[in-house]
Amino acid sequence: MPDTIDPARENQLANETSPYLLQHKSNPVDWQPWGTEALAEAKREDKPILLSVGYAACHWCHVMAHESFEDSDVAELMNRHFVNIKVDREERPDLDSIYQQALALLGQHGGWPLTMFLTPDGEPFWGGTYFPKQDMYGRPGFPRVLEAIAQVYRDEPDKVHKNVAAIQNALQDLAKPQRAGVIDLATIDGIADRLAGEIDPQNGGLGSAPKFPQPGILKLLWRSYIRRGQATHREAVELTLRQMSQGGIYDHLGGGYARYAVDERWLVPHFEKMLYDNAQILDLLVWAWQDTKKPLYRQRVYETVGWLLREMIARDADSHPVDAFAATLDADSEGEEGKFYVWDADEIDRILGEDAELFKQLYDVRPGGNWEGKTILNRLHNPNLLDKATENRLAECRKKLFEVRKDRVRPGWDDKVLADWNGLMIAALAEAAAAFEEPAWLEAAQAAFAFVRDTMQVDGRLKHAWRRGKLNHPATLDDYASMAKAALTLFEHTGQAAYLEQAKAWVSVVDRHYWDEEDGGYFFTADDVDDVIVRTKHAHDSAQPSGNGLMLGVLTRLHYLTGDSGYREQAEALIQAFSGELERNFVPLCTLLNNVELLNNAMQVVIVGPRDAAETAALLREVHSACLPDRILQVVADGDALPSNHPAASKQMAEGRATAFVCRGQTCSLPIMEPAGLAQALRA
Structure with a gap:
């Protein structure tokens, strides 16, 4: 040498x-x-x-x-x-x-x-x-x-x-995971019960320090609550969401959640903010608000979307905004971790004047601070929202501090556009838009989708990354899975067939270039990627949901939306490819398990009527205000537009009015024309 x-x-x-x-x-x-x-x-x-x-x-x-x-x-x-x-x-x-x-x-x-x-x-x-x-x-x-x-x-x-x-x-x-047979709902129930027992009963979250949001696990617990009425599972998720949302891991001035907390109380964040974390947490906040209508969840949704649309819009080579979302905000500024976000008591006194004492009491501001001589704003000691007048006063305080903070040296910004992370956020933003009746959010989700579809594809194949006009690197399984999920979410909320067709096209690419013909399951890299020493294959969630877990959800939705049994057969083969992994470690398999539940427990909601009619909108409002994790929604002009094997095929409007049908398996409800009746059917 x-x-x-x-x-x-x-x-x-x-x-x-x-x-x-x-x-x-x-x-x-x-x-x-x-x-x-x-x-x-x-x-x-x-x-x-x-x-x-x-x-x-x-x-x-x-x-x-x-x-x-x-x-x-x-x-x-x-x-x-x-x-x-x-x-x-x-x-x-x-x-x-x-x-x-x-x-x-x-x-x-x-x-x-x-x-x-x-x-x-x-x-x-x-x-x-x-x-x-x-x-x-x-x-x-x-x-x-x-x-x-x-x-x-x-x-x-x-x-x-x-x-x-x-x-x-x-x-x-x-790359050869353990195969087994089917995974039934009873198995998922047992896993949910075990995971619920691992939640920190005082602070929420799984385990001790450091503490990560782990949305896949929380979604599994919430689904268990919705499907089985397990109140302890709901309480575990709500405790976690409340502590995160009132802890230092949340940016109380600018919105958005940091990557994780270095302590067990969610006080001290690792200050970086990631697009994929906030997408997954946004999903959970929407579910929690739909079910409880608690103001805290609504507030955190609006603040987090505000942060997204204000600070996470990527830019082109000339620094002009584009329609897609940037990747991350750094933990550091001026060479110090968290410097942009922390405060001391004297600053608070000077900026807030007569409101300072109230603010300091509720946001844990004290001489000497709560972290390395500084204060990380949090409401862990006062997590419950107060009366409206007091909360409005606190909101004005936060606005003043936010305006002052804007003049600080900002953390580093990674403005590259990643297809998989954008897909997660597009789907979450579209769901939030429907739940809160915010059409501008849906428009932003559609624009981001169009950017990835139109700018980050070459000859029908996605690329993984884009920055300032340059495309880089072949797409991974996660890119296709996340963007196909986004396409199907937008199809449900707009009825535009192009979204459904795009999802089908991407799944075709994945089946051709990523599927393991020998052992089943999808590889992380395509068969024509030539600079890796091994093609990995797994269904384990990391900080992001696994590509195989997401693909199971995509295949499931395509099966129900199109009536094509081939998608169900592929979904079942995917489950079998990884089902033996449950015996090794079920904890990282939650996205896969959540979509096993979707496959076996789907609630198909069909509204027959013009999408732009007031009666249709009233029925849709009931659908979107309810927490329905296993919902698959279609709005059609008449039942003949549904696949011939759909349980609601050929059903028509009743009495000339927009009409809803709630279907499980091959059984549908009677025609429902009144919003109150639909709300009751959805709860049942």
Whole structure:
């Protein structure tokens, strides 16, 4: 192996589009993006690859960058011994998935920054996450790690080859999940009961610190409450939503939820805000409001959508707004985590004057603060909303503080558009628009959908990422699944057939390029992606719902909407491909389980009548004001427009008026023309 540095090599990130990669363009490290050139160089020089994976809003990524990647001595070691590759995990979730799995196989916890050491063929043999520059936190210093790995690669190739073979075989095994038979509702009920018992009875959420929202689990519990009347399950979800919504994880001034809390009380957030988290939480808030009509949920929906439409609209190369949604807001500003969001008591006194005492009492503002000498605004000690006059007064206080905060240095913004994250938000925003009768929200959802459909497709194939006019990377399974879900949601709320046809077209692409013909289930990457060492396949939710879990919901809805039994057969094959995984660990399979319930418990609501008629709108209002997780909605001019095998096929308006039918299985209700009667039927 050469001991000298190629003088022609230099940092290659300046021409990338990813904000995360551009953050590292001036490092003294000779970073390269992932690609054939970097891998070829590693082979040519017989050097191991140092792969560093992170994302723009990642606090510990920034820490490691400042400590090590900006340090010329550390960079010299990296450049001497390794070919160094930077990857944005949001642009290449397929690569991140592979190497996170590899790290887990080494017995280590995953996370970011991910630091993996690979052979020139891209095969992992050792790794970790954040390494400090000096020995601390029980971790070896990064320079010591670099020297040790370089020595092992040079002098002990047998060890490297042994690790490579073991990890590679294990990765191949992970792509073959356990098959079994059907999953019935009784199994889901048992899982819901067990998960409900794991909810923190004081603070909500699953487990202790750090605490994540885990929307898939909360949705499973809420569905159990709706279907079975399990009040304890509703209480578990409501406790979690209330504590999150009144805790420091929520931005009480600007709206939106942070990624997670570092404590068990939801007080101290990891301050980054992610599009996908807020999409999933928005879904839950809408469900909770539909069922309870509690003002807190309504307020958080409006504030979070306000944040989305104010701060998360992406921009083109000329900095003009486009119709799609940006990815993330950073945890850091001015080099400090959370600096943009925290306050001290003197600031509050100066800005709010005579209202300061009331505000400080209710928002936990006190001398010395509640976190590192500063105050994270929260209402954990006073979570219940007060009388209207007091809440209006507090709202005025928040507006004043928000106006002052606008002049602070803002956190970093990653404005790339990701197809999968946009799909999640489009669907959530469309549902919120219907529930709260906000047509502008539906228009925003439709515009974002049109952007992804029209701008992020090439020859009928989606791309994963877009930023400032540039498309990057083949779509993953999650991109197609999320956007197909968005298409079907928009079809339900608009009746426009183009949305249904687009969903069918995307499913056709996924079946052709992602389905595993041998073992069933969908691979994460397409069959023509050639720069990954293994095609992963799983149904595990991460911070995002799993692509296979989402695809089960898409196939289910297509079956009911079109009457095509082929979609149901594919859905059942998908369930069988992963059903054996329940015996290993059911906790990350909640999106899959939620859509198993949808397949087996769908409520088909059909309204026969002109969509723009007042009578139809009155019936739709009842549908959208009720929490119906298993609802599949169609508005048709007459029943002949339904598939011939639909239980409401050929049903017509009664007495010349818009008429609703509520169907389960092959049985439908009697014709319903009055909104009150429909509300009663939906509750039943």
